Amino acid sequence: MAREQFGICAEPSLHGYYLLFNVLDDKNAHIKQALSRLPALFDKYADRFSEANLTGVVAIGANYWDEIWPQARPQMLRSFEEIKCDDRIAPSVNYDLYVEVRSDRADVNHIVAEKVCSLLSDGVELAEQVRSFRFLDGRDLTGFVDGTENPQGRHRREVALISNEQDADFAAGSYLHIQRYKHNLNLWNTLKVKEQEDVFARTKIDNEEYTSENKLPTSHIKRTNLKDADGNSLEILRQSMPYGDMKLQGLMFVSYCHTPEHYELMLRSMIESDENGHFDHMLKYTQAETGAAFFAPSLNFLALLAE
Numbered sequence: 194m195a196r197e198q199f200g201i202c203a204e205p206s207l208h209g210y211y212l213l214f215n216v217l218d219d220k221n222a223h224i225k226q227a228l229s230r231l232p233a234l235f236d237k238y239a240d241r242f243s244e245a246n247l248t249g250v251v252a253i254g255a256n257y258w259d260e261i262w263p264q265a266r267p268q269m270l271r272s273f274e275e276i277k278c279d280d281r282i283a284p285s286v287n288y289d290l291y292v293e294v295r296s297d298r299a300d301v302n303h304i305v306a307e308k309v310c311s312l313l314s315d316g317v318e319l320a321e322q323v324r325s326f327r328f329l330d331g332r333d334l335t336g337f338v339d340g341t342e343n344p345q346g347r348h349r350r351e352v353a354l355i356s357n358e359q360d361a362d363f364a365a366g367s368y369l370h371i372q373r374y375k376h377n378l379n380l381w382n383t384l385k386v387k388e389q390e391d392v393f394a395r396t397k398i399d400n401e402e403y404t405s406e407n408k409l410p411t412s413h414i415k416r417t418n419l420k421d422a423d424g425n426s427l428e429i430l431r432q433s434m435p436y437g438d439m440k441l442q443g444l445m446f447v448s449y450c451h452t453p454e455h456y457e458l459m460l461r462s463m464i465e466s467d468e469n470g471h472f473d474h475m476l477k478y479t480q481a482e483t484g485a486a487f488f489a490p491s492l493n494f495l496a497l498l499a500e
């Protein structure tokens with residue numbers, strides 16, 4: 194049975210390091226070898242610093258997939274299409290490779306990120322790097338707890354991973370979407386706490402969900418809590434983390450799922466006005482600066498790349 198990459202369903206960490214690469218022309222053979230060696234590199238440092246709970250994920254860009262593995266493609270792998278409505282925009286930025294390193298030690302992440310870069314070295318250009326951190330008790334920099342309604346326990350695997358029945362060739366893989374959001378915290382902090390709470394439909398300090406009748410149709414959880422025609426919840430596994438410094442702050446949004454559809458529908462529901470003109474009012478205070486789709490294949494598939 195195929196095994197998934199351990200970082201996909203891992204519990205939240207204290208620190209994260211995200212690396213986004215573009216592959217240079219004619220370097221596919223080198224990259225295949227390097228990618229197949231990354232899981233062993235993660236294992237080595239997870240063992241060496243066992244108290245740090247290190248995990249890693251490597252994923253291949255939707256637009257790059259056919260160059261690295263023209264033989265077959267995950268059935269639902271598709272590009273991140275820009276979405277725009279009025280002044281709200283989710284831009285699309287293509288990257289060929291995504292590497293996520295998470296652990297409870299920033300120094301260990303740094304060591305591993307450096308090893309990843311030197312392993313890929315000659316074949317890639319580092320297009321973007323983001324260092325993230327856990328903020329207070331798992332809060333976004335807006336001050337609200339992020340991740341409360343994430344799937345828990347074994348259910349994380351059901352939501353995030355492709356099953357054998359769904360796509361046998363790519364079982365234990367996951368469709369990954371990322372967006373780096375930049376917050377306007379000066380504007381956000383002009384709101385009263387109750388106004389901020391209305392934006393999420395949750396209370397700030399105690400993280401209590403509003404009752405249904407109190408949730409505004411423009412609240413973030415109203416826009417993202419979607420159901421299919423049979424009333425089943427459309428779920429994703431969010432592994433987002435805050436990032437930033439004194440100049441720039443935001444959320445590195447990361448979603449894993451066994452299908453790209455759930456995330457795509459949620460993002461549309463956030464951005465596009467519905468028949469009543471409602472959209473996600475959180476978007477008045479934050480703006481996505483990047484957006485990309487990847488596939489995080491199983492460990493078995495990564496091993497195949499070396500052959």
Ligand code: HEM
Nearest residue numbers: 333337338339340341342374414417418444456459460479
């Ligand atoms: C700046 C970007 C974002 C911030 C700060 C943010 C923050 C939050 C917060 C505070 C919650 C409530 C607590 C929780 O259940 O986690 C939440 C819920 C949620 N968010 Fe986001 N979010 C962002 C972007 C997104 C995006 C892009 C999506 C999907 C396209 C998304 C999907 C969800 C979902 C599915 C929930 C759970 C809804 C429910 O069932 O109650 N979020 N988010």
